[in-house]
Amino acid sequence: MIIRDFEPKHAEEATEIALGAYNHERAFTQELPEISSIPMMKYLSENGFGVAAFEGEKMVGFLCSVEPFENAFRSTDARGVFSPMGANGTVKENHGKIYAAMYQAAAKKWVKAGAVSHAICLYEHDEEAKQQLFRYGFGMRCLDAIRPMEAIDCATCNGYEFLELPKEDYASVYPLNLALNEHYCSTPFFVNRKANTQEEFLDFTRRENVRYFAAKTGGELCAYMEVSEEGETLAASGEIYRHITGAYCIPEHRGKGVYQNLLNYVINTLKTEGYTRLGVDFESINPAGSGFWLKYFHAYTNSLVRRIDERIIQRISLI
Incomplete structure (x- = not known):
């Protein structure tokens, strides 16, 4: 497997992978609407914070993020990055290993930009990817959910x-x-x-x-x-x-x-x-709120978050 910088020429293949991952989640959460494009893909391919995984000349995954921003979650002094829904995905084979390799490469870029809060949005039913990120120190923080009206x-x-x-x-x-x-x-x-x-x-x-x-x-x-x-x-x-x-x-x-x-x-x-559809997003760390919403709505994303040790920024030249 080769990890490369994500570039505009990769956008078409990445879109195909992203739509495949979304449609896989739709099989579990049928309230989700049909979509045919990823509007943010052009921006993601140009901001320099993404990576793509290849087996030979075939793209097998990509992991992109928005540009680093201050005050992650509007409640910390940390600079953060976020890979939203549609900004990451892989093929089904070796799913977890691909995410592991991509995060290792993308995190290097994120930390060099001073981001110590890393958030990645995965699908509710993507257990393999979630378990891999749990092993890398991530925990669940937020969910998106939907229900029929x-x-x-x-x-x-x-x-x-x-x-x-x-x-x-x-x-x-x-x-x-x-x-x-x-x-x-x-x-x-x-x-x-x-x-x-x-x-x-x-x-x-x-x-x-x-x-x-x-x-x-x-x-x-x-x-x-x-x-x-x-x-x-x-x-x-x-x-x-x-x-x-x-x-x-x-x-x-x-x-x-x-x-x-x-x-x-x-x-x-x-x-x-x-x-015809009603949605909500909420924090899994709010027991009263998450208990209520999960009773009446179907979750379709989990946002996983890792807060790395801030003092690594002092040694950024060694990364």
């Missing part, structure tokens, strides 16, 4: 009102958004993201064109769900798709079916508007 089976809960908030009421979500940030800091989550001011929060809602659905009791907001037009994967977009980008329920209202009923309200509303 069909109501879930749950009992109704009395004493609660479910509604979509008008834009003039978005400020009422802000205290719950702050509570969500506090929840992120708790064990075993330990994610300390910078809290927005109310003005920044409202500016985000306008800029991203999000919608807020909520549960109320006694006239007070007790839970909300933020819905956007798209998520962060190739599958998380399109005219028939919507994505959950934020969610929180005040602790004393949990376990009463409030969030299940809020989810159904969102599903029924979006279904009447013609949407």
Whole structure:
């Protein structure tokens, strides 16, 4: 096996491999839409951070990433890189060994660029690749999941009102958004993201064109769900798709079916508007959240993360 720098001339073969990997996952997660291209492939082939594996003249795999960025996961001081869905893949034979060789070569580039947080998005059912990266010090952090726009089976809960908030009421979500940030800091989550001011929060809602659905009791907001037009994967977009980008329920209202009923309200509303698929991304290190989402959605990606020893940067000339 030969590992080479990923170049524009490799894009066509890489696209074929990426689509093959995606269609393999579709056999397990049938809600995933059909796709025929990888729009980011041109960018990936030109940024200099990818590698390709060859057996003779045949490409057997590729591993690319976006350019290194600061404040990985918006909650650390680390510079990170991320290989998103569609930016990596291999042929089926010697799957794990190919990923091992490609990561060894790509990681060298990433570390030379100062990136100590390495994230690679793999498919939920690609156990061989996941096990190989686990052996290289990766752990799971995030998942993407999807479901048909069909109501879930749950009992109704009395004493609660479910509604979509008008834009003039978005400020009422802000205290719950702050509570969500506090929840992120708790064990075993330990994610300390910078809290927005109310003005920044409202500016985000306008800029991203999000919608807020909520549960109320006694006239007070007790839970909300933020819905956007798209998520962060190739599958998380399109005219028939919507994505959950934020969610929180005040602790004393949990376990009463409030969030299940809020989810159904969102599903029924979006279904009447013609949407057929609903997606969500979430952290596996959030036990309450991941337990809920995995009960009602089908996971199709796992993002694996490795945080290398930062002091290796001091010896970068020896790599």
